[in-house]
Amino acid sequence: MSTVIKVENLSKQYRLGNVGTGSLAHDLNRTWHRVRGKEDPYLKIGEANDRSVKGSSEYVWALQDINFEVKQGEVLGIIGRNGAGKSTLLKILSRTTTPTTGSIKIKGRVASLLEVGTGFHPELTGRENIFLNGAILGMTRHEIKSKFDEIVDFAGVERYIDTPVKRYSSGMYVRLAFGVAAHLEPEILIVDEVLAVGDAEFQKKALGKMKDVSTKDGRTVLFVSHNMSAIKNLCTKGTVLSSGGLTFLGDVSDAIAAYQNHYEKRDIGTTFRKECITDNDMELLEAEIFDNAGKVKSEYSISEDICLRVLINCKNRIPNLYGYITVKNMHDEVYIESDTYDFLPNVLDNMNIGINEYKLQINKYVLPVGKYKVYFNFTSHFANRFNIENPGDILSFQITDMETRRGFNRKSYTSQLLKWEIYNAK
Secondary structure (H helix, E strand, O other): OOEEEEEEEEEEEEEOOOOOOOOHHHHHHHHHHHHOOOOOHHHHOOEEOOOOOOOOOOEEEEEEEEEEEEEOOOEEEEEOOOOOOHHHHHHHHOOOOOOOEEEEEEOOOEEEEOOOOOOOOOOOEHHHHHHHHHHHOOOOHHHHHHHHHHHHHHHOOHHHOOOEHHHOOHHHHHHHHHHHHHHOOOOEEEEOHHHHHOOHHHHHHHHHHHHHHHHOOOOEEEEEOOOHHHHHHHOOEEEEEEOOEEEEEEEHHHHHHHHHHHOOOOOOEOEEEOOOOOOOOEEEEEEEEEOOOOOEOOEEOOOOOEEEEEEEEEOOOOOOOEEEEEEEEOOOOEEEEEEHHHOOOOOOOOOOOEEEEEEEEEOOOOOOOEEEEEEEEEEOOOHHHOOEOOOEEEEEEEEOOOOOOOOOOOOOOEOOOOOOEEEEEO
């Protein structure tokens, strides 16, 4: 198989809080060195991108010295904790941003889905956006029309296809965006965590489509997800990123094992409290898990309801903000997946400035005996305008007793709705 993506010595540096170097003096200094044929002086400074600690430098390396190749027809899973550099890497491969140093060589057309509605114009209808995206990919109108019905059928938005996409729900947005990206025959398909926006049925459908794209059509897929089960089932190779560096590249099962053995070794329990407050527009400050009596504990019986409390600090109003709760077992198999968009009006949309407190409940007789982790994720249609923190797996608990109930034989996840109830807002 021929090589379709080749990344050599790829690095990306950012200056915190500013665009570019952020000052005229730094710009002049860089220009002066470039004119003299010397190395950029700011490439010699900077720290690894560890978001959990306060550094001493205003420069950070989101990526540093990344090297890998992807062959035609391969499905590469990109794994790493939040802040590891996954999204930065995909943005560079999608040519939405440029590297600081190094080079990338890509053979073929690239379609990317990096956030909800990537490449969509909100004022245009679904129909118009399909043709717009196809034209951007270099397809003729005839080619796009031949795929049009298939895209609409896959997305399930036929009734709203002539409605401006700004009126679509987040689920409709991502269904249509993924349908366009997958069906307009790019040689390379790049998909970020955005598929988590869809419901269980759509995620299964999307993963199946990506598998068909690679195995039947021989196209290449790059896939970022925190769902290790999806990574394992879909991908043929895996790479692990940590603090901007490439720490593993090889067989997908070995990549998952490397990630879980070395990068998930952190204590998560019944209570989470953020140690360092950041400048993010929205961040999760506290979370805890407790029973109906208000007692914080780690062990529950099948016949008990399980309650979650989250404390969110909102510094700016974020339109269309919604949150996801995922409950996974210790093998990263998903048992419950729910988001605030299931409730209208959306309880997180334009939340109050300041501290907001919410309660959620996992009903009894939903989870079988076992150990579980709770994953939190937040996003918005306008995520590119705001700094929204996604804490990941921060709580754990276990179901211990062997009580059984007629008809209780759960082996796969449920779309049970976890209702977000407002505790108070200060």
